[in-house]
Amino acid sequence: MTAGPAPLYVVLNRSGDEFGEYQRFLDGTPCRMVYLTTPGGLAPLRKSEAVEIRVLDSLAHEDVLPVVRELVGRHGTPDAVFGQSEYDILTAALLSDGLGVRGGHGLDLVRRFKDKPTMKSAVRGAGLRVPDFCPLDRSGSSGGSGGSGGGLRAEAVIEALGSLPLILKPRASAGSEGVTLVESTEQLEQALSGVDPAAYECEEYIEGAVFHVDGVYRSHSFHFVTASRYVNTCLDYAHGRPLGSVLLGEGRERAELTEFAERCLRALGLTDGAFHLELIRRPDGELVFLEVGLRPGGAQVPFLHADLFGIDLFAEAFRAAIGLPPLWQPGAGPQGATGGWLIYPTPGRLPSRVTRRTSLRATVPEVYHEELPPVGWTITSPGGYDNGCGTFRFRGDDPAGVLDAVHTVLDRYDLRTELVDASGTAPGASLGTAP
Numbered sequence: 409m410t411a412g413p414a415p416l417y418v419v420l421n422r423s424g425d426e427f428g429e430y431q432r433f434l435d436g437t438p439c440r441m442v443y444l445t446t447p448g449g450l451a452p453l454r455k456s457e458a459v460e461i462r463v464l465d466s467l468a469h470e471d472v473l474p475v476v477r478e479l480v481g482r483h484g485t486p487d488a489v490f491g492q493s494e495y496d497i498l499t500a501a502l503l504s505d506g507l508g509v510r511g512g513h514g515l516d517l518v519r520r521f522k523d524k525p526t527m528k529s530a531v532r533g534a535g536l537r538v539p540d541f542c543p544l545d546r547s548g549s550s551g552g553s554g555g556s557g558g559g560l561r562a563e564a565v566i567e568a569l570g571s572l573p574l575i576l577k578p579r580a581s582a583g584s585e586g587v588t589l590v591e592s593t594e595q596l597e598q599a600l601s602g603v604d605p606a607a608y609e610c611e612e613y614i615e616g617a618v619f620h621v622d623g624v625y626r627s628h629s630f631h632f633v634t635a636s637r638y639v640n641t642c643l644d645y646a647h648g649r650p651l652g653s654v655l656l657g658e659g660r661e662r663a664e665l666t667e668f669a670e671r672c673l674r675a676l677g678l679t680d681g682a683f684h685l686e687l688i689r690r691p692d693g694e695l696v697f698l699e700v701g702l703r704p705g706g707a708q709v710p711f712l713h714a715d716l717f718g719i720d721l722f723a724e725a726f727r728a729a730i731g732l733p734p735l736w737q738p739g740a741g742p743q744g745a746t747g748g749w750l751i752y753p754t755p756g757r758l759p760s761r762v763t764r765r766t767s768l769r770a771t772v773p774e775v776y777h778e779e780l781p782p783v784g785w786t787i788t789s790p791g792g793y794d795n796g797c798g799t800f801r802f803r804g805d806d807p808a809g810v811l812d813a814v815h816t817v818l819d820r821y822d823l824r825t826e827l828v829d830a831s832g833t834a835p836g837a838s839l840g841t842a843p
Contacts, residue, residue, distance in 0.1 A: 576588045625679070634717075637654055752796050752821070
Protein backbone atom coordinates (compact mmCIF):
# COMPACT_ATOMS: atom_id res chain seq x y z
CA MET A 409 0.00 0.00 0.00
CA THR A 410 1.45 3.36 -1.04
CA ALA A 411 1.70 5.93 1.75
CA GLY A 412 0.11 9.31 1.14
CA PRO A 413 2.10 12.54 1.02
CA ALA A 414 3.59 13.89 4.22
CA PRO A 415 1.51 16.52 6.06
CA LEU A 416 1.71 20.04 4.64
CA TYR A 417 2.21 22.91 7.11
CA VAL A 418 2.08 26.59 6.17
CA VAL A 419 3.93 28.84 8.62
CA LEU A 420 3.72 32.62 8.93
CA ASN A 421 7.10 33.66 10.30
CA ARG A 422 8.70 36.92 11.36
CA SER A 423 11.17 35.54 13.93
CA GLY A 424 14.82 36.01 12.94
CA ASP A 425 16.40 34.25 15.94
CA GLU A 426 16.55 30.67 17.18
CA PHE A 427 12.82 30.69 17.82
CA GLY A 428 12.31 30.66 14.07
CA GLU A 429 14.25 27.40 13.58
CA TYR A 430 11.25 25.23 12.73
CA GLN A 431 13.48 22.37 11.62
CA ARG A 432 14.37 21.95 15.31
CA PHE A 433 10.72 22.09 16.32
CA LEU A 434 9.92 19.23 13.95
CA ASP A 435 12.65 16.98 15.39
CA GLY A 436 12.69 14.73 12.33
CA THR A 437 8.90 14.53 11.85
CA PRO A 438 8.19 13.86 8.14
CA CYS A 439 6.32 16.82 6.67
CA ARG A 440 6.26 19.41 3.91
CA MET A 441 6.95 22.97 5.09
CA VAL A 442 5.91 26.16 3.32
CA TYR A 443 7.10 29.41 4.89
CA LEU A 444 5.64 32.86 4.34
CA THR A 445 8.16 35.13 6.04
CA THR A 446 9.11 38.74 6.42
CA PRO A 447 12.65 39.62 5.25
CA GLY A 448 13.80 39.75 8.88
CA GLY A 449 12.58 36.20 9.51
CA LEU A 450 14.39 34.55 6.59
CA ALA A 451 17.77 33.78 8.21
CA PRO A 452 16.83 30.87 10.54
CA LEU A 453 14.72 29.01 7.97
CA ARG A 454 16.39 25.96 6.44
CA LYS A 455 15.75 26.46 2.74
CA SER A 456 16.93 22.97 1.71
CA GLU A 457 14.16 21.35 3.78
CA ALA A 458 11.30 23.59 2.68
CA VAL A 459 8.83 22.92 -0.12
CA GLU A 460 8.70 26.64 -0.69
CA ILE A 461 9.68 29.91 0.98
CA ARG A 462 8.02 33.18 0.06
CA VAL A 463 9.43 36.46 1.38
CA LEU A 464 6.71 39.06 1.86
CA ASP A 465 6.82 42.63 3.10
CA SER A 466 3.48 42.13 4.85
CA LEU A 467 1.87 39.15 6.58
CA ALA A 468 -1.51 40.85 6.85
CA HIS A 469 -4.45 38.61 5.94
CA GLU A 470 -5.35 40.50 2.77
CA ASP A 471 -1.74 40.24 1.57
CA VAL A 472 -1.12 36.56 2.29
CA LEU A 473 -4.53 35.20 1.25
CA PRO A 474 -3.85 35.29 -2.53
CA VAL A 475 -0.41 33.78 -1.94
CA VAL A 476 -1.85 30.92 0.11
CA ARG A 477 -4.55 30.27 -2.49
CA GLU A 478 -1.83 29.99 -5.12
CA LEU A 479 0.10 27.57 -2.90
CA VAL A 480 -3.02 25.46 -2.35
CA GLY A 481 -3.41 25.20 -6.11
CA ARG A 482 0.07 23.71 -6.38
CA HIS A 483 0.50 21.72 -3.17
CA GLY A 484 -3.05 21.03 -1.94
CA THR A 485 -4.88 22.15 1.18
CA PRO A 486 -2.54 22.45 4.20
CA ASP A 487 -2.97 20.20 7.19
CA ALA A 488 -2.37 23.25 9.42
CA VAL A 489 -1.58 26.95 9.17
CA PHE A 490 0.48 28.39 12.02
CA GLY A 491 1.56 31.89 13.10
CA GLN A 492 3.72 32.21 16.20
CA SER A 493 3.60 36.01 16.56
CA GLU A 494 0.76 37.84 18.27
CA TYR A 495 0.38 39.70 14.97
CA ASP A 496 -0.08 36.48 12.96
CA ILE A 497 -2.19 34.19 15.15
CA LEU A 498 -5.50 35.61 13.95
CA THR A 499 -4.34 35.68 10.32
CA ALA A 500 -3.45 31.98 10.53
CA ALA A 501 -6.87 31.17 11.99
CA LEU A 502 -8.67 33.22 9.32
CA LEU A 503 -6.74 31.41 6.57
CA SER A 504 -7.55 28.04 8.10
CA ASP A 505 -11.22 28.88 8.42
CA GLY A 506 -11.49 30.20 4.87
CA LEU A 507 -9.63 27.30 3.28
CA GLY A 508 -11.21 24.50 5.30
CA VAL A 509 -7.96 23.56 7.04
CA ARG A 510 -8.48 20.94 9.75
CA GLY A 511 -5.40 21.57 11.93
CA GLY A 512 -4.17 24.59 13.85
CA HIS A 513 -6.00 26.79 16.32
CA GLY A 514 -9.67 27.30 15.44
CA LEU A 515 -11.01 30.75 14.66
CA ASP A 516 -13.45 30.86 17.59
CA LEU A 517 -10.68 29.97 20.05
CA VAL A 518 -8.31 32.56 18.61
CA ARG A 519 -10.94 35.28 18.77
CA ARG A 520 -11.48 34.54 22.46
CA PHE A 521 -7.75 35.00 23.01
CA LYS A 522 -7.41 38.06 20.74
CA ASP A 523 -10.42 40.25 21.50
CA LYS A 524 -10.17 41.57 25.04
CA PRO A 525 -13.90 42.11 25.70
CA THR A 526 -14.66 38.59 24.42
CA MET A 527 -11.77 37.23 26.49
CA LYS A 528 -12.88 38.88 29.71
CA SER A 529 -16.52 37.94 29.13
CA ALA A 530 -15.56 34.27 28.91
CA VAL A 531 -13.41 34.41 32.05
CA ARG A 532 -16.03 36.33 34.02
CA GLY A 533 -18.65 33.84 32.86
CA ALA A 534 -16.73 31.18 34.78
CA GLY A 535 -17.12 33.17 37.99
CA LEU A 536 -13.62 34.69 37.98
CA ARG A 537 -12.84 38.33 38.71
CA VAL A 538 -11.95 40.54 35.75
CA PRO A 539 -11.76 44.34 35.49
CA ASP A 540 -15.13 45.87 34.64
CA PHE A 541 -14.89 46.91 31.01
CA CYS A 542 -16.70 48.81 28.30
CA PRO A 543 -16.30 48.28 24.52
CA LEU A 544 -16.28 51.65 22.76
CA ASP A 545 -18.18 50.77 19.61
CA ARG A 546 -21.69 52.09 19.15
CA SER A 547 -23.40 48.72 19.38
CA GLY A 548 -24.88 49.66 22.74
CA SER A 549 -23.31 46.62 24.43
CA SER A 550 -21.19 47.04 27.53
CA GLY A 551 -19.13 44.68 29.63
CA GLY A 552 -19.22 47.03 32.60
CA SER A 553 -21.18 46.54 35.75
CA GLY A 554 -23.80 49.10 34.80
CA GLY A 555 -24.82 51.70 32.22
CA SER A 556 -24.81 51.49 28.46
CA GLY A 557 -21.24 52.73 27.83
CA GLY A 558 -21.51 52.10 24.12
CA GLY A 559 -20.74 55.65 22.92
CA LEU A 560 -17.66 57.86 22.91
CA ARG A 561 -18.78 60.39 25.53
CA ALA A 562 -16.28 60.31 28.38
CA GLU A 563 -19.01 60.82 30.95
CA ALA A 564 -20.96 57.80 29.68
CA VAL A 565 -17.87 55.57 29.81
CA ILE A 566 -17.04 56.70 33.35
CA GLU A 567 -20.65 56.13 34.41
CA ALA A 568 -20.57 52.62 32.96
CA LEU A 569 -17.39 51.72 34.82
CA GLY A 570 -18.08 53.57 38.03
CA SER A 571 -15.03 55.73 38.68
CA LEU A 572 -11.61 56.98 37.59
CA PRO A 573 -8.81 56.16 36.90
CA LEU A 574 -9.43 53.96 33.86
CA ILE A 575 -7.36 52.12 31.28
CA LEU A 576 -7.99 52.75 27.59
CA LYS A 577 -6.57 49.96 25.42
CA PRO A 578 -6.89 48.43 21.95
CA ARG A 579 -9.09 45.36 21.84
CA ALA A 580 -6.46 43.23 20.09
CA SER A 581 -3.00 44.68 20.80
CA ALA A 582 0.08 43.08 22.35
CA GLY A 583 2.00 44.27 25.40
CA SER A 584 1.27 47.90 26.26
CA GLU A 585 0.89 49.07 22.66
CA GLY A 586 -1.71 51.85 22.56
CA VAL A 587 -2.55 51.52 26.27
CA THR A 588 -3.30 54.76 28.17
CA LEU A 589 -3.96 55.41 31.85
CA VAL A 590 -6.55 58.18 32.17
CA GLU A 591 -7.15 59.93 35.48
CA SER A 592 -9.65 62.65 34.62
CA THR A 593 -12.68 63.24 32.45
CA GLU A 594 -10.67 65.70 30.37
CA GLN A 595 -7.89 63.17 29.74
CA LEU A 596 -10.41 60.53 28.73
CA GLU A 597 -12.22 62.96 26.42
CA GLN A 598 -8.95 63.80 24.69
CA ALA A 599 -7.89 60.15 24.45
CA LEU A 600 -11.25 59.07 23.01
CA SER A 601 -11.05 61.72 20.29
CA GLY A 602 -8.08 59.97 18.70
CA VAL A 603 -9.21 56.34 18.62
CA ASP A 604 -11.37 54.13 16.45
CA PRO A 605 -14.22 53.11 18.78
CA ALA A 606 -14.58 49.74 17.08
CA ALA A 607 -10.96 48.91 17.95
CA TYR A 608 -10.80 50.03 21.59
CA GLU A 609 -12.19 49.27 25.01
CA CYS A 610 -12.00 51.00 28.38
CA GLU A 611 -11.62 49.13 31.64
CA GLU A 612 -11.37 49.54 35.38
CA TYR A 613 -7.91 50.32 36.74
CA ILE A 614 -6.86 47.69 39.28
CA GLU A 615 -4.22 48.48 41.90
CA GLY A 616 -1.91 45.69 43.05
CA ALA A 617 1.05 43.44 42.29
CA VAL A 618 1.17 42.19 38.69
CA PHE A 619 2.17 38.60 37.80
CA HIS A 620 2.50 36.49 34.68
CA VAL A 621 1.92 32.77 34.30
CA ASP A 622 3.61 31.03 31.37
CA GLY A 623 3.46 27.53 30.04
CA VAL A 624 2.12 24.87 27.73
CA TYR A 625 -1.32 23.31 27.92
CA ARG A 626 -1.79 19.80 26.52
CA SER A 627 -4.97 17.71 26.64
CA HIS A 628 -6.81 20.20 28.89
CA SER A 629 -4.10 20.47 31.56
CA PHE A 630 -0.68 21.95 32.27
CA HIS A 631 2.24 20.22 30.61
CA PHE A 632 4.59 22.92 31.87
CA VAL A 633 3.88 26.04 33.94
CA THR A 634 5.72 28.79 35.82
CA ALA A 635 4.60 31.92 37.66
CA SER A 636 6.53 35.18 37.91
CA ARG A 637 6.11 38.56 39.56
CA TYR A 638 6.73 41.64 37.45
CA VAL A 639 9.23 44.30 38.47
CA ASN A 640 7.46 47.44 37.21
CA THR A 641 4.80 46.96 34.52
CA CYS A 642 4.49 46.88 30.73
CA LEU A 643 2.84 50.31 30.92
CA ASP A 644 5.83 51.59 32.90
CA TYR A 645 8.12 50.32 30.14
CA ALA A 646 6.14 52.24 27.54
CA HIS A 647 6.78 55.36 29.64
CA GLY A 648 10.53 54.87 29.91
CA ARG A 649 11.04 52.68 32.99
CA PRO A 650 12.83 49.30 33.03
CA LEU A 651 10.75 46.12 33.06
CA GLY A 652 11.53 42.73 34.48
CA SER A 653 10.19 39.78 36.44
CA VAL A 654 11.31 37.12 38.91
CA LEU A 655 10.16 33.50 38.92
CA LEU A 656 8.31 32.37 42.02
CA GLY A 657 9.45 29.30 43.91
CA GLU A 658 7.26 26.41 44.95
CA GLY A 659 4.74 27.40 47.58
CA ARG A 660 1.28 28.70 48.33
CA GLU A 661 1.44 31.85 46.20
CA ARG A 662 2.65 30.03 43.09
CA ALA A 663 -0.02 27.36 43.58
CA GLU A 664 -2.77 29.98 43.91
CA LEU A 665 -1.65 31.84 40.79
CA THR A 666 -1.34 28.75 38.60
CA GLU A 667 -4.67 27.34 39.81
CA PHE A 668 -6.38 30.66 38.99
CA ALA A 669 -4.66 30.72 35.57
CA GLU A 670 -5.85 27.19 34.82
CA ARG A 671 -9.43 28.14 35.60
CA CYS A 672 -9.08 31.07 33.17
CA LEU A 673 -7.68 28.84 30.41
CA ARG A 674 -10.50 26.35 30.86
CA ALA A 675 -13.02 29.17 30.67
CA LEU A 676 -11.49 30.21 27.35
CA GLY A 677 -11.68 26.66 25.99
CA LEU A 678 -7.98 25.96 25.54
CA THR A 679 -7.12 22.33 24.88
CA ASP A 680 -3.57 22.49 23.51
CA GLY A 681 -1.31 25.51 23.17
CA ALA A 682 1.26 27.81 24.71
CA PHE A 683 0.07 30.76 26.75
CA HIS A 684 1.22 33.93 28.50
CA LEU A 685 -1.34 35.06 31.07
CA GLU A 686 -1.22 38.22 33.18
CA LEU A 687 -3.07 38.77 36.44
CA ILE A 688 -3.00 41.04 39.44
CA ARG A 689 -3.27 40.50 43.17
CA ARG A 690 -5.13 43.33 44.88
CA PRO A 691 -3.94 44.53 48.31
CA ASP A 692 -6.78 42.53 49.90
CA GLY A 693 -5.45 39.35 48.24
CA GLU A 694 -8.11 39.01 45.53
CA LEU A 695 -6.79 37.73 42.17
CA VAL A 696 -7.96 39.55 39.05
CA PHE A 697 -7.48 38.33 35.46
CA LEU A 698 -5.92 40.93 33.15
CA GLU A 699 -5.36 39.27 29.76
CA VAL A 700 -3.80 36.27 28.04
CA GLY A 701 -2.02 35.51 24.78
CA LEU A 702 -2.21 32.24 22.86
CA ARG A 703 1.56 32.22 22.50
CA PRO A 704 4.76 32.27 24.58
CA GLY A 705 5.57 35.45 26.49
CA GLY A 706 7.75 38.13 24.97
CA ALA A 707 10.83 40.03 26.16
CA GLN A 708 13.24 37.61 27.89
CA VAL A 709 10.58 35.08 28.95
CA PRO A 710 11.34 32.40 26.31
CA PHE A 711 15.12 32.78 26.68
CA LEU A 712 15.01 32.47 30.47
CA HIS A 713 12.81 29.37 30.28
CA ALA A 714 15.12 27.74 27.75
CA ASP A 715 18.16 28.51 29.93
CA LEU A 716 16.68 27.42 33.26
CA PHE A 717 14.33 24.57 32.33
CA GLY A 718 15.54 23.36 28.93
CA ILE A 719 12.16 24.04 27.33
CA ASP A 720 11.70 25.80 24.00
CA LEU A 721 8.31 27.45 24.41
CA PHE A 722 8.09 28.32 20.72
CA ALA A 723 8.76 24.72 19.70
CA GLU A 724 6.07 23.55 22.11
CA ALA A 725 3.64 26.22 20.85
CA PHE A 726 4.12 25.05 17.26
CA ARG A 727 3.77 21.37 18.07
CA ALA A 728 0.69 21.90 20.24
CA ALA A 729 -1.03 23.95 17.54
CA ILE A 730 -0.49 21.43 14.74
CA GLY A 731 -1.10 18.32 16.83
CA LEU A 732 2.40 16.88 17.36
CA PRO A 733 3.36 15.49 20.78
CA PRO A 734 5.50 17.68 23.06
CA LEU A 735 9.29 17.55 22.93
CA TRP A 736 9.92 18.65 26.53
CA GLN A 737 9.04 16.17 29.24
CA PRO A 738 8.71 16.79 32.98
CA GLY A 739 12.04 16.24 34.69
CA ALA A 740 14.00 16.74 31.48
CA GLY A 741 15.51 20.10 32.47
CA PRO A 742 17.29 21.40 35.59
CA GLN A 743 15.26 21.05 38.76
CA GLY A 744 14.60 23.79 41.30
CA ALA A 745 15.89 26.56 39.06
CA THR A 746 14.92 30.15 39.70
CA GLY A 747 15.79 33.34 37.92
CA GLY A 748 14.57 36.52 36.34
CA TRP A 749 15.16 39.15 33.70
CA LEU A 750 15.36 42.92 33.28
CA ILE A 751 15.23 45.11 30.16
CA TYR A 752 15.78 48.84 29.65
CA PRO A 753 13.85 50.88 27.07
CA THR A 754 15.34 53.27 24.55
CA PRO A 755 15.31 56.98 25.48
CA GLY A 756 12.13 58.91 24.93
CA ARG A 757 13.86 61.62 22.90
CA LEU A 758 15.45 60.55 19.63
CA PRO A 759 17.82 60.42 17.85
CA SER A 760 20.22 59.84 20.74
CA ARG A 761 23.74 58.48 21.00
CA VAL A 762 24.91 56.13 23.76
CA THR A 763 27.80 57.72 25.63
CA ARG A 764 28.08 55.37 28.60
CA ARG A 765 26.73 52.07 29.89
CA THR A 766 28.04 49.87 32.66
CA SER A 767 28.59 46.12 32.58
CA LEU A 768 27.38 44.37 35.72
CA ARG A 769 28.02 40.75 34.87
CA ALA A 770 31.31 40.67 36.79
CA THR A 771 29.98 42.43 39.89
CA VAL A 772 26.47 40.96 40.31
CA PRO A 773 26.92 37.16 40.57
CA GLU A 774 23.32 36.37 39.66
CA VAL A 775 23.69 38.06 36.24
CA TYR A 776 24.61 35.28 33.82
CA HIS A 777 23.71 37.06 30.58
CA GLU A 778 23.77 40.71 29.54
CA GLU A 779 23.37 42.55 26.26
CA LEU A 780 24.51 46.17 26.28
CA PRO A 781 24.21 48.84 23.60
CA PRO A 782 27.62 49.79 22.16
CA VAL A 783 29.02 53.16 23.15
CA GLY A 784 28.63 55.43 20.12
CA TRP A 785 25.47 53.74 18.86
CA THR A 786 22.95 56.27 17.57
CA ILE A 787 19.39 55.27 18.41
CA THR A 788 17.02 56.49 15.73
CA SER A 789 13.79 54.65 16.50
CA PRO A 790 12.00 53.37 19.61
CA GLY A 791 12.91 49.84 20.61
CA GLY A 792 10.50 47.17 21.71
CA TYR A 793 10.96 44.46 24.28
CA ASP A 794 13.71 42.80 22.22
CA ASN A 795 15.94 45.73 21.21
CA GLY A 796 16.18 48.22 24.05
CA CYS A 797 19.20 49.71 25.84
CA GLY A 798 20.20 46.92 28.19
CA THR A 799 19.14 43.31 28.79
CA PHE A 800 19.98 41.17 31.82
CA ARG A 801 19.12 37.59 32.74
CA PHE A 802 19.54 36.29 36.30
CA ARG A 803 19.97 32.88 37.92
CA GLY A 804 20.04 32.23 41.65
CA ASP A 805 19.35 29.89 44.54
CA ASP A 806 16.06 31.47 45.59
CA PRO A 807 13.59 34.11 44.35
CA ALA A 808 14.49 36.59 47.11
CA GLY A 809 18.16 36.54 46.12
CA VAL A 810 17.27 37.00 42.45
CA LEU A 811 14.97 39.93 43.30
CA ASP A 812 17.77 41.55 45.29
CA ALA A 813 20.07 41.15 42.28
CA VAL A 814 17.48 42.75 39.99
CA HIS A 815 17.27 45.74 42.31
CA THR A 816 21.06 45.91 42.47
CA VAL A 817 21.17 46.24 38.68
CA LEU A 818 18.42 48.87 38.85
CA ASP A 819 20.58 50.82 41.30
CA ARG A 820 23.92 50.41 39.51
CA TYR A 821 23.25 50.32 35.77
CA ASP A 822 24.46 53.65 34.42
CA LEU A 823 23.11 54.32 30.93
CA ARG A 824 23.83 57.76 29.48
CA THR A 825 22.82 59.11 26.11
CA GLU A 826 22.96 62.47 24.37
CA LEU A 827 20.64 63.98 21.81
CA VAL A 828 22.01 64.37 18.30
CA ASP A 829 20.68 66.40 15.40
CA ALA A 830 20.01 65.20 11.86
CA SER A 831 23.70 65.50 10.96
CA GLY A 832 24.71 63.32 13.91
CA THR A 833 26.12 66.23 15.93
CA ALA A 834 25.39 66.33 19.65
CA PRO A 835 24.08 69.69 20.83
CA GLY A 836 25.39 68.93 24.32
CA ALA A 837 22.18 67.79 26.02
CA SER A 838 22.67 64.60 28.03
CA LEU A 839 19.72 62.41 28.86
CA GLY A 840 21.43 61.26 32.08
CA THR A 841 21.21 58.03 34.00
CA ALA A 842 18.59 55.40 33.25
CA PRO A 843 15.86 55.11 35.87
